[in-house]
Amino acid sequence: MVTGGAVRIGRAICEALAGAGLNVIVHYRTSAAEAETLVADLERRGVQAWALAADLTSEAACNDLVRRAVAVAGRIDILINNAAVFHKDSLCATTGAGLLAEFWPNLFAPLLLMRALAQQSAGGKIVNLLDRRIAGHDASCVPYVLAKKALADLTQLAALELAPRFTVNGVAPGAVLPPPGRGADYLLDHAGPVPLQKQVSPADVAAAVLALLQNDVVTGQILFVDGGQHLL
Numbered sequence: 001m002v003t004g005g006a007v008r009i010g011r012a013i014c015e016a017l018a019g020a021g022l023n024v025i026v027h028y029r030t031s032a033a034e035a036e037t038l039v040a041d042l043e044r045r046g047v048q049a050w051a052l053a054a055d056l057t058s059e060a061a062c063n064d065l066v067r068r069a070v071a072v073a074g075r076i077d078i079l080i081n082n083a084a085v086f087h088k089d090s091l092c093a094t095t096g097a098g099l100l101a102e103f104w105p106n107l108f109a110p111l112l113l114m115r116a117l118a119q120q121s122a123g124g125k126i127v128n129l130l131d132r133r134i135a136g137h138d139a140s141c142v143p144y145v146l147a148k149k150a151l152a153d154l155t156q157l158a159a160l161e162l163a164p165r166f167t168v169n170g171v172a173p174g175a176v177l178p179p180p181g182r183g184a185d186y187l188l189d190h191a192g193p194v195p196l197q198k199q200v201s202p203a204d205v206a207a208a209v210l211a212l213l214q215n216d217v218v219t220g221q222i223l224f225v226d227g228g229q230h231l232l
């Protein structure tokens with residue numbers, strides 16, 4: 001199951017999973033048409049696929065998504081916590097409501113989905129989508145960075161607690177796509193220097209997710225897919 005899997009990086013991950021012969025549950029919140037198109041496309045490739053909607057901003061919604069996913073697919077072997085929001089807010093611009101709006105999809109939902117999966121599944125693999133900003137102090141998006149840093153720590157806490165049944169790893173992309181609604185020039189203006197001088201693609205991120213899924217002895221790792229930007 002890939003959360004936020006209908007569009008953008010999540011869609012590339014769904015396509016990579018299907019390419020590896022895996023059945024895919026495409027979770028979405030608002031992108032219903034894209035999710036249905038993707039499901040049809042994946043099924044044409046010979047795997048089973050399902051689209052499930054949920055707004056992951058409550059404990060009940062997270063538990064219910066896992067319950068419905070198991071009901072349609074039989075079981076969940078792999079959870080990719082990809083759904084997220086990204087807002088630019090400095091410390092002084094942060095409000096209580098804004099903090100919660102950022103923390104729910106970016107941190108609380110991944111935690112609750114991992115817990116629900118651990119409670120209902122014999123074992124499997126989990127990958128959390130992080131951000132190369134966890135290696136620095138980008139003060140332009142404080143709630144987002146805090147949530148992703150906490151998710152990175154949670155990835156390692158979960159790797160310990162859920163062993164030996166699950167591997168739990170993180171993938172930390174650099175700038176891949178501009179935020180929804182922003183043009184390609186946004187990346188040029190905001191991405192900053194990249195040592196490898198290469199643009200990271202959604203397929204690059206999906207390939208890193210797949211590599212972690214294909215390994216049975218790697219857990220608690222965070223794989224930066226950012227052209228080396230986290231080193232600066």
Ligand SMILES: NC(=O)c1ccc[n+]([C@@H]2O[C@H](COP(=O)([O-])OP(=O)(O)OC[C@H]3O[C@@H](n4cnc5c(N)ncnc54)[C@H](OP(=O)(O)O)[C@@H]3O)[C@@H](O)[C@H]2O)c1
Pocket residue numbers: 003004005006007008009010027028029030031032054055056057081082083084085086105129130131132172173174175176177178179180
């Ligand atoms: N884009 C980048 O360059 C970049 C860089 C570093 C890290 N990342 C990380 O990589 C992952 C994918 O990035 P992305 O840019 O492709 O993500 P995105 O487009 O910002 O978000 C992915 C999906 O998350 C879903 N979502 C948002 N809020 C939700 C909620 N309350 N409940 C349920 N679903 C919700 C939305 O699904 P619907 O469309 O169905 O509403 C959205 O399309 C994210 O975790 C992001 O933080 C991305």
